[in-house]
Amino acid sequence: MIKRIVFFLLLIGFGKLNAQELNARVQLLAPQVSNISKPTLEALQKTIRDFLNNNKFSNESYKPQERIDCNFVITITSWDGGSGYAAEAQIQSSRPVFNSSYNSTLLNMSDKNFDFSFNDGSTIDFSDQNYISNISALLSYYAYTIIGLDKDSFSKMGGTPYFKKAQNIINLAQASGNTGWKAADGLRNRFWFNENALNPVFSELRSFIYSYHLSGLDQLTDNDKGLGQIVSALPALQQMDKQKLGSIFPNVYFASKAEEITNVLSKLNGQERAKAYNMLAEIDPANIGKYEALRK
Structure with missing residues (x-):
């Protein structure tokens, strides 16, 4: 009996240790793309949501009520009929205000270059050490950015380790040829947001x-x-x-x-x-x- 109790407590402790950081809601839209089916959109939406909510992006323990609320509204603008998607995204995150029911926005960012490749029925793999795919890099970058801003709101400059993780994603993705990862890709992109966050000018x-x-x-x-x-x-x-x-x-x-x-x-x-x-x-x-x- 004692062994069962100990085993149960270990399971609880392990679960807490591995509690994920994000509570992400994902909406995938394609209002002007006629050749994409609803089941395809729904499956891709679920895959993206599972990636954000089921992966661990830090070594910290998050209780269920501590998970960071965030929204990803991804609008498909064109589809090549295979694995290629051109898209835009609106990414928003918030944190609760103490002793109230109000949530205060921390991030509300538009990404006009949210293009990616995805094969129907496949999964999105996560790695913070290697470039796997642009969709994996995009979601990982925003996960780290969301966590970084959340940490900044609770401890002074507390988000730095996560902005650096996002920076590493940028460095890995730059050779992919996808837009938004380089300084030369415009002044309002993922590269510059991360550069600003880590730049002492904006401390x-x-x-x-x-x-x-x-x-x-x-x-x-x-x-x-x-x-x-x-x-x-x-x-x-x-x-x-x-x-x-x-x-x-x-x-x-x-x-x-x-x-x-x-x-x-x-x-x-x-x-x-x-x-x-x-x-x-x-x-x-x-x-x-x-x-x-x-x-x-």
């Missing part, structure tokens, strides 16, 4: 993500101290190189956060709202229209 933004979430949003349900923490974190962002404000990392981050930041800071008094507006207008001029509500 203030990553520190802000930590302060905004852990010291700010997570404290709001108990008291208003979190508001002050958010406002006090803004001046550091003003130190970022103004020439870099149009880069993909700050652009993607603030595009997804500007409305939320405005709603949160609207609880400040009039003078403090005006102060926050002036800083945000300088830090993120692209979304100045959303911050206008702070002036009212």
Whole structure:
């Protein structure tokens, strides 16, 4: 009897040790592709979802309730009738706000070059040491990026190991010839998002993500101290190189956060709202229209 109990406890411990990081929802669409069948789409959708939810991307233990909520909406734009798919994807992730039912967006990124090859009925294999296929590399890259941003929101610069893993995926995929893995493939791609995340120039933004979430949003349900923490974190962002404000990392981050930041800071008094507006207008001029509500 004792042996059975010990064995059962070991199984539980092993399960916790290997608990996966992601809770991914996947939607595969092909509204303008007439030669692809619904069963084919559904099977591929399930294969992608299983890859994201069943693989381990770290050595850390995640409880079921700690898994990171994320969404992958993949739109097939053309299919060659065989294994070749041209596609675009919208990748979104969020993390819960402490002691509330609200989830705050961390990533909302569009990838216009989500092309891949996949043979019907096959599986997608995972490796962080070798390039297997573009679909495996794409999903692994975004898994590491999602985990990295989530870690940044809980510990200062905590996502660095995962951004470096994503960087390794980039290095492995560059020889494949697929678009989005190289610096020369445009300014708004996977290469540059990862370069920005690891570039010291954007360390203030990553520190802000930590302060905004852990010291700010997570404290709001108990008291208003979190508001002050958010406002006090803004001046550091003003130190970022103004020439870099149009880069993909700050652009993607603030595009997804500007409305939320405005709603949160609207609880400040009039003078403090005006102060926050002036800083945000300088830090993120692209979304100045959303911050206008702070002036009212």
